[in-house]
Amino acid sequence: MGDHLKARGTSSRRFPQAPESVAEARRFVRAALGDAAPDLVDTAQLLVSELVTNAVLHARTEVEVAARVDGGTVRVRVRDRRPDRGLVPHGCPPYAGSGQGLPLVAKLSSRRGVETDADGKTVWFELRPGGPSRHPGDWEPVVAPSGPGATVTLLDVPAALYTAAQQHRHALLREVALAVHTGHDPGVPPEDLAVALDMSQLITAAVTAALRRQPSEQAIRSLPLTVPPDAEPSVQTLRAVLDLAEESAREERLLTLPALPRQRLFHQWLFDQVVGQLAGALPTAWTVVPGDPGTSPSELVAWDAGQVRASTVPTLAADERNLIIAANGPAADMLGWHADDLVGRPLTTLVPEHLRRRHIAAFTSLLLSGQPRILGRSVPLPALHRDGRLVPVRLFIQPQETADGRTVFVAQLAPRAAVSGSSAHPPGRVRSTAQREPERPPVPVAGAPGRDADRSALERLSLLADTAAALSNAPNLNEGLEQVGRILTQRLADWCAVDLFTENAQVERMSIAHRSSRGPWPEEYEGRLPPVSDAARGPLARALRGAGPLLLTEPLSPSQVASPLDAHYLGLFRTMGADSAVVAPLRARRQIIGALTVARRGRDMPFTEEDLPLIHDLVRSLALGVDNLRLYQETRNIAERLQRSLLPRLPEVGHLRLAARYAASSATAQVGGDWYDSFVLPDGHTALVIGDVTGHNLDAAIAMSQLRSMLRGIAMDRQEPPETVLRRLDLANHSLYRESTATCIYALVKGPEDGPWELVHSSAGHLPPLLIHPDGRTRYLEDGAGLLLGVEPGMIRPHGRNAVPAHSTVLLYTDGLIERRAEHLDDAMERLRRHASALALEPLEVLCDELLIGLGTDSDDDIAVLAVRPVPPR
Numbered sequence: 001m002g003d004h005l006k007a008r009g010t011s012s013r014r015f016p017q018a019p020e021s022v023a024e025a026r027r028f029v030r031a032a033l034g035d036a037a038p039d040l041v042d043t044a045q046l047l048v049s050e051l052v053t054n055a056v057l058h059a060r061t062e063v064e065v066a067a068r069v070d071g072g073t074v075r076v077r078v079r080d081r082r083p084d085r086g087l088v089p090h091g092c093p094p095y096a097g098s099g100q101g102l103p104l105v106a107k108l109s110s111r112r113g114v115e116t117d118a119d120g121k122t123v124w125f126e127l128r129p130g131g132p133s134r135h136p137g138d139w140e141p142v143v144a145p146s147g148p149g150a151t152v153t154l155l156d157v158p159a160a161l162y163t164a165a166q167q168h169r170h171a172l173l174r175e176v177a178l179a180v181h182t183g184h185d186p187g188v189p190p191e192d193l194a195v196a197l198d199m200s201q202l203i204t205a206a207v208t209a210a211l212r213r214q215p216s217e218q219a220i221r222s223l224p225l226t227v228p229p230d231a232e233p234s235v236q237t238l239r240a241v242l243d244l245a246e247e248s249a250r251e252e253r254l255l256t257l258p259a260l261p262r263q264r265l266f267h268q269w270l271f272d273q274v275v276g277q278l279a280g281a282l283p284t285a286w287t288v289v290p291g292d293p294g295t296s297p298s299e300l301v302a303w304d305a306g307q308v309r310a311s312t313v314p315t316l317a318a319d320e321r322n323l324i325i326a327a328n329g330p331a332a333d334m335l336g337w338h339a340d341d342l343v344g345r346p347l348t349t350l351v352p353e354h355l356r357r358r359h360i361a362a363f364t365s366l367l368l369s370g371q372p373r374i375l376g377r378s379v380p381l382p383a384l385h386r387d388g389r390l391v392p393v394r395l396f397i398q399p400q401e402t403a404d405g406r407t408v409f410v411a412q413l414a415p416r417a418a419v420s421g422s423s424a425h426p427p428g429r430v431r432s433t434a435q436r437e438p439e440r441p442p443v444p445v446a447g448a449p450g451r452d453a454d455r456s457a458l459e460r461l462s463l464l465a466d467t468a469a470a471l472s473n474a475p476n477l478n479e480g481l482e483q484v485g486r487i488l489t490q491r492l493a494d495w496c497a498v499d500l501f502t503e504n505a506q507v508e509r510m511s512i513a514h515r516s517s518r519g520p521w522p523e524e525y526e527g528r529l530p531p532v533s534d535a536a537r538g539p540l541a542r543a544l545r546g547a548g549p550l551l552l553t554e555p556l557s558p559s560q561v562a563s564p565l566d567a568h569y570l571g572l573f574r575t576m577g578a579d580s581a582v583v584a585p586l587r588a589r590r591q592i593i594g595a596l597t598v599a600r601r602g603r604d605m606p607f608t609e610e611d612l613p614l615i616h617d618l619v620r621s622l623a624l625g626v627d628n629l630r631l632y633q634e635t636r637n638i639a640e641r642l643q644r645s646l647l648p649r650l651p652e653v654g655h656l657r658l659a660a661r662y663a664a665s666s667a668t669a670q671v672g673g674d675w676y677d678s679f680v681l682p683d684g685h686t687a688l689v690i691g692d693v694t695g696h697n698l699d700a701a702i703a704m705s706q707l708r709s710m711l712r713g714i715a716m717d718r719q720e721p722p723e724t725v726l727r728r729l730d731l732a733n734h735s736l737y738r739e740s741t742a743t744c745i746y747a748l749v750k751g752p753e754d755g756p757w758e759l760v761h762s763s764a765g766h767l768p769p770l771l772i773h774p775d776g777r778t779r780y781l782e783d784g785a786g787l788l789l790g791v792e793p794g795m796i797r798p799h800g801r802n803a804v805p806a807h808s809t810v811l812l813y814t815d816g817l818i819e820r821r822a823e824h825l826d827d828a829m830e831r832l833r834r835h836a837s838a839l840a841l842e843p844l845e846v847l848c849d850e851l852l853i854g855l856g857t858d859s860d861d862d863i864a865v866l867a868v869r870p871v872p873p874r
Contacts, residue, residue, distance in 0.1 A: 010066050010067070010068040011028075011031075011032035011066065011067055011068065012064055012065065012066035012067075012077075013025075013028050013064070013065055014062050014063070014064045015052065015062065015063045015064075015065065016062055017055075017056055017059075017060050017061055017062055017063070018056065018181060019056060019178060019181045019182065021052055021056060021063060022049055022052050022053050022056065025048050025049070025052045025063070025065050026045045026048060026049055028065060028067075029041070029044050029045050029048045029065065029067050029076065030045055032067040032068070033067055033068075033069055033074055035069055036069045036072070036074050037072070037129055040074045040127045040128075040129065041074070043074075043108055043127055044067065044074050044076055044127055046104065046108075047076070047101075047104060047105050047108060047109065047125060048065060048067075048076060048078065050101030050102075050104055050105065051078040051101055051105065051123055052065065052078060053101060054101050054102075055078065055080040056181075057173075057174060057177050057197065058082075058085060058197060058198075058201055059080035059081065059082040059085055059121070060082070060194060060197075061080045061081035061082055061120075062080075062081060063078060063079065063080055064077075064078070064079040064080075065077070065078050065079075066079075072128070072129050073110075073126055073127065073128050073129075074126065074127040074128075075124070075125075075126050076124065076125055076126075076127075077122050077123070077124040078122065078123050078124070079120050079121065079122040079123075080120055080121055081119065081120045082120070082121060083116045083117065083118065083119065083120055083121050085121070085198075085201065086116070086121075086205065087102060087114055087123070105123070105125050108127070109125035109126060109127060110125075110126045110127055110128040111125065111126040112124065112125035112126070113125075149226040149227060149228060149229065150226070150227055150228070150229040150231075150277075150278055151224050151225065151226060152224070152225045152226075152227055152273060152274050152277045152278065152283075153222065153223070153224050153225070153273075153277070153283045154207075154222065154223045154225065154270070154273055154283070154286070155222045155283050155284070155285035155286065155287075156221075156222060156285040156286045156287040157221050157222065157223055157286060158286065158401070159211075159221060159403070160303070160400075160401035160402060160403050160405065161262060161263070161266055161401050162207070162266070163401070163403070163404060163405035164263055164401045164405035164406070164407065165259070165263040165266045165267055165270075166204060166207075166405075167405045168256075168259050168263055169200060169242065169267065170200070170204075171256045172242060172245040172246070172249065172254070172256060172259075173193075173196060173197055173200055173241070173242075173245065175245070175249075175254040175255055175256050176188055176193060176241065176244075176245045176248070176254065177193060177197065179248075179253075179254065180193055184253075186244065186245065186248045186253060186254065187244045187247075187248065188241050188244050188245070192237050192240065192241055193241060195234050195237045195238070195241075196234075196237055196238040196241035196242070198234070199231065199234040199235060199237065199238040200238055202227065202228075202231075202234075203225075203227075203238075203270075203274075206225040206226055206227060207223060207225060209226075210223040210224060210225055211223065225274075227274060227278070229278065231274065231278060232274075232275050232278050232279070235271050235274050235275050236271075236275065238271070239267075239268075239271045242267065246258050246259060246264070246370070249370075250368070250369050250370065252368070257367055257368065257370070258368070258369060258370035259370050260366070260370055260372075260399060260407055261370065261371075261372055261375065262399060262401075264370065265289070266286070269284075269286055269289050272284075303317075303400040303401060303402045303403075303408045303410075305317070305325070305326040306526075308326040308327065308328050308410065309326065309328050309329075309339075310328070310526055310527055311328050311330070312330060312478065313330065313412050313413075313414070313478075314328065314330040314331035314333075314334045314393075314412065314413040314414070315327070315328050315330070315331055315410065315411065315412050315413070316328075316331050316342070316347075316350070316410075316411045316413070317408050317409065317410045317411070318347045318408070318409050318411070319406070319407075319408055319409075320367065320406065320407055322346055322347050322348070322360075322363055323344060323345070323346060323347065324342050324343055324344065324345050324346070324347055324349070324350075325343060325344075325408065326343065327339045327342040327343060331413055334383075334391060334393075334413060334415075335350055335383060335384070335385050335386060335391060336385045336386030336387055337386050347359070347363075348360065349384070350383050350384050351383070351384060352382050352383070352384045352390055352845075352849075353384075354843055354845050354846045354849070355381065355382075355846065355849055358846075358850065358853075362374070374395070374397060374853065374857060375397050375398065375399060375409075376396075376397070376398060377396070377397075377857040378394050378395070378396050378857065379394065379395045379396070379852070379853050379856070379857045380392070380393075380394050380395075380661070380663035380852045380853075380856050380857075380863070381393065381395055381849050381852060381853055382849060383395075383413060391415075392415070392661075392662075392663075393413045393414060393415060394413070394414045394415075394663070394664075395411055395412070395413060396411065396412045396414070397409055397410065397411045397412075398410050459491075460614055463487070463491055463492065463614075463618070464617055464618060464621055466487050467484050467487055467488070467618065467621060467622060467625075468621045468624075468625060470483035470484050470487060470625075471483075471484060471622070471625030471626065471628070471629060472625060472628070474629065476629070476633070477510065477626065477629045477630065477633065478510070478511075480625065480626075480629055481498050481510055481511035481626075482511060482513070484498070484511070484622065485498075485511050485512070485513025486513060488513065488598060489513045489514060489515040490515070492598060493515075493598035493599055493600055494514065494515050494577075494578075494599060494600050494601045495512070495513065495514035495515065495576050495578075495598075495599050496511075496512075496513055496514075496596065496597060496598045496599070497509060497511065497512045497513075497572070497596075497597045498510050498511040498512075498586075498594060498595075498596055498597075498622075498626075499529060499540065499544070499594050499595050499597075500586070500593060500594035500626065501544075501592070501593055501594055506528060506529075506531065507528070507529040507531075507532060507544065507565075507594070508527065508528055508529065509525070509526055509527060509528075509529060510594075512525070512526060514576065525568070525571065525572045525575060525576075529565060529568055530563065530564035530565040530567075530568050531564075531565065532544050532545070532565060533563050533564075533565065535562050535563040536562060536563035536565045536566055537560070537562045537563070537566065538556070538560050538561065538562070538563070538565065538566035538569050538570070539552060539556070539560075539569065539581075539583045540565065540566075540569045540583055540595060540597070541563070541565055541566065541569075542583075543583045543584060543585045543595040544585065544592060544594070544595050545585075545592065546585050546587070546592050547585065548582075548583060548584045548585050548595075549582050549583070549584035549585075549612050549615045549616055549619070550582065550583050550584070551580075551581075551582055551607060551608070551609060551611075551612060552578075552580060552581040552582070552583065552607075553580050553606060553607070555573065555574075555578065555579065556569070556570045556573050556574075558570065573599070576599065577601045578599035578600065578601060579600065579601055579602055579603055579606060580599070580600050580606035580607040581597060581598060581599035581600070581607060582597070582598050582599075582607050582611065582612065582615050583595055583596070583597045584596050584615050584616065584618075584619040585619065586619050586622060586623035586626065587619075587620070587623050588623045588624060588626065588627035589627065593623060593626060593627060594623075594626070596615075596618070596619050596622060598615065646675065646701065646704070646705055646708070647662055647675075647676075648676070648677050648678070648679075648708075650678050651678055651679055651680050651686065653680060653686050654753060654873070655752075655753040655754070655755075655870055655871060655872060655873060656686055656749060656868055656869065656870055656871070657843075657844050657868070657869040657870075657871055658678055658844070658866075658867070658868050659844035659845050659847070659848045659866075659867050660676050660678070660848065660864070660865060660866045660867070661848045661849070661851075661852055661863070661864070661865045662674065662675075662676065662862070662863070662864050662865075663816075663852055663856055663859070663862065663863040664862055673691075673692055673693025673694065673700035673701060673703065673704040673742065673862070674691070674692050674693075674704070674814045674816065674861075674862040674863065674864040675689075675690070675691055675692075675693075675704050675705075675707075675708055675864060676689065676690045676691075676812070676864045676865070676866040677689040677690075677708055677711070677712065678866065678868075679712065679715075679716075681715065681716065681719050681748075682716070682719060683719050685719075685748045685749065685750050686748070686749045686868070687715055687746070687747070687748055688745070688746075688747040688748070688749065688761075688810070688812060688866060688868060689708070689711060689744065689745065689746055689747075689866075690744070690745050690766065690812040690813065690814060690864055690866050691704070691707065691708075691742055691743060691744035691745070691764075691766065691814075692742060692743045692744075692766070692814045692815065692862075692864070693707065693740065693741075693742040694740065694741050694742060703736075703740050703742070704742075706733075706736065707729070707733060707742060707744070707789075710729055710732050710733065711725065711729050711744075711746065714728050714729055714732070715746070721760065721762075721799060722746040722747060722748060722760055722761050722762035722784075722799055723762040723784070723786075723796075723797040723798060723799040724797075725746050725762075726744065726746050726762045726764050726786075726789075726797050727793075727794075727795070727796070727797050729744070729746075729789065730764070730789045730790070730792075730793040731793045731794065733789055733790065733793075734790065734793040740790055741788050741789060741790035741791065742764070742788060742789045742790060743763075743764055743765040743766035743767075743788045743789070744763075744764045744765075744766055744788075744789055745761055745762070745763045745764070745766045745769065745812055746761065746762055747759055747760065747761030747762075747769070747810075747812070748760045748761070749804070749810075749868060749870070751804075751870070753872070753873055754872045754873060755806055755870065755872055756803065756805075757803070757804045757806075757870045758801060758802060758803050758804060759771075759781070759800075759801075759802050759804050759810055760799060760800070760801050761781070761784050761799065761800050762784050762786065762797050762798065762799045762800070763784050763785045763786060763800075764786055764787065764788050764789045764797070765785075765786070765787055765788025765789070765791075766788075766814075767813065767814070767815055767818075767829075768780040768781050768782045768785065769781045769810050769811060769812050770810070770811040770813075770832065770833065770836055771802065771804065771808060771809070771810055771811075772808060772809040772810075772811060772836050772837065772839075772840050773805065773808050773840065774805075774807045774808060774840055774841060775840065776837040776838070776840045777837070778833045778836055778837050778840075780829065780833075781800055781802050781810075782800075783798070783799075783800030783801075783802075784798050784799045784800025785798065785800075786798055804870055806870055806871065806872050807869065807870070807871060808869065808870070809836075809840070809844065809847065809867055809868070809869045810867065810868050810869075811836060811847075811851075811865070811866075811867050812865070812866040812867070813832070813851075813863075813864065813865045813866075814861075814862065814863060814864045814865075815861065816856070816859045816860075816861030816862050816863040816864075817832065817851065817852075817855050817856055817859070817863045817865060818831065818832045818855060819861065821860075831855065832851075832855065835850070835851060835854050835855060836851070839851070844867045844868075844869055847867060848865050848867055851865060852865065
């Protein structure tokens, strides 16, 4: 196992560049330090293992290990033959699979260092009885690669995502290297692996050096990297090796999981930037790179449990173990829990039993394959209430990274009839936003002495227009106020806050934004504020009563504190820092709905009396936008309740299984014209109805409600064949809505309890029912098709008659389930056929939910699904 040398009490041995050398080096050190204290020998063995592993993987030369005991102190040296491959100590969390060697040496040794000469590099450490003495806590700052280099600039690098991607890259390359050394073939040529390892270390060294030159608290940074000007072929080799390693990981041929989508996209962007800029291209910021759902680069906010707790949207977060790690009050209330009771429970606690196997399979598939199914998409499905009932929701899941590189899955739950916001960050009651720009004085947009009057007026108008547009274009109030906060802290103030009255006359801090990268800000200044009592006399209390805009040119004094609200406002100013501020009331429809605070730090450019007209115009526009968004939300809530009231309860029929689902559009209004119905006629036949009134608004919902009621009345009155019922319905509808059109299927399931059964139906322009046999065979029932309602009310309509075997399923559905823009209808129907065939033996609840999950994600139309299955008595 190499030469064994011993001189002046020092034993040394050379080991080849092979994985077996790690174990041999451990045994050598134990033998060489036989007289030392046992705990020092154990520690020396551990540290030598890490250092020899580093040499085997990265230096890839023979390794010489020397060890001796001197007066009870253990001294160990590990030398390789790569003086050009410097140490790259970078922080790694305890769970990371690589990068632990140098941090362990730094933490456990009494002294350590590195020596480099023309022939090699030596890492040494000392261990003393009694444990490590006090010494600097880390290695010397890493030095970027020396020699001729080119500068590559990475714009808007999210630190948490970079950490996660780097850890995964190192783990993949380590596993590939071990596989090659042990004779397994991962499909990577050894010479390519050597180039990939070197380039990976070079990139890590360059990024680590750049990060150490910047404040560590910044979550998003722009980094200048020094790389060799001829690095392009090596980067392409690293890219190819990682692609092969990812494929091996997905096929479970490596002891590591594949990367999640955002990590893969980030590496693609990183390599593209290096290659492109070396060829003369300009930098492209990570924040503008397009991505598929679940990979969007714009999701820059690192994981923060406080955002979940502060959110007014029902929000949960789970970790990679599928355990709930955070939940807020709205989510807990929706599902019948207390938020603290949910933390630590498996996510399956909230998954209906019939979907748990599917959830576990999908979550496991995500980790094992790296391929998402529902990340970044709005998915309609049921959640499980604590009392056992099902709660229809739309689920929107986005991954986020913790500061140390782990992945957290943040899920928003919206009531099924509500529009699920597709925000990249969980919208919260408080949008605490830090800007990426370095701290600098805000640009004065009005009243600044010495500025050109025309330019000042233009900037003033631009500020008012942009804040108004931010609210008018926002999908919800939280998103709109977040955008307003960003604009104001870029162009007017160092920080700002918006406080609004709630329905019960309490005050909520709906938004707080700040220019500084410092933080996070204390949570006690977010969310619900103390009441506006009669004793309150501070600036915020006065503004909430209608006074202002109030100019504050001196820091708030404790003498101004007369109530908890005043004390809260004083604490906010002291925490955020403010040398001047303006607080102004927000008025809408002759009422005070809240207050805006804008503040500046420093004496160079304080707020003055000349700023008050601008802020007066600003709060007038802001109040109008807030009021409009609130009215819109109230309208949507009314529409949601209306839609829910229109959904029928399915009948209980002994020999039939029935299930139905309704999901509002994830992109349009919450109320529309899709509906389903089922009822038992006096003659014992079971009626099935599905329909779609043209439009996605309240008028469509009203027309749909009247159509449904008329159809029930007509069907119950004479119990006529389906084609006659539809003809009479068309005539009646024509008298009410001459310009309205709708599609509809009216069907009867006929047959005794023990069968046989048949489906008799007539279709008014609707998509055909799908018959799903227990063995997976499917067939569209295209007979009985006629014109849609509202075209020719008096025409004779056809009917279809089809046998329905026991345990077969008849599926009725609206076009929102399958139709997509720019896709041929035949392709859409074939996709439905495939999905339904795979679910032929599943319970109807599972079938309906799986169809919504698999086909209804992000549908821009409403969806209604009705399924029936005859089951003979046992």
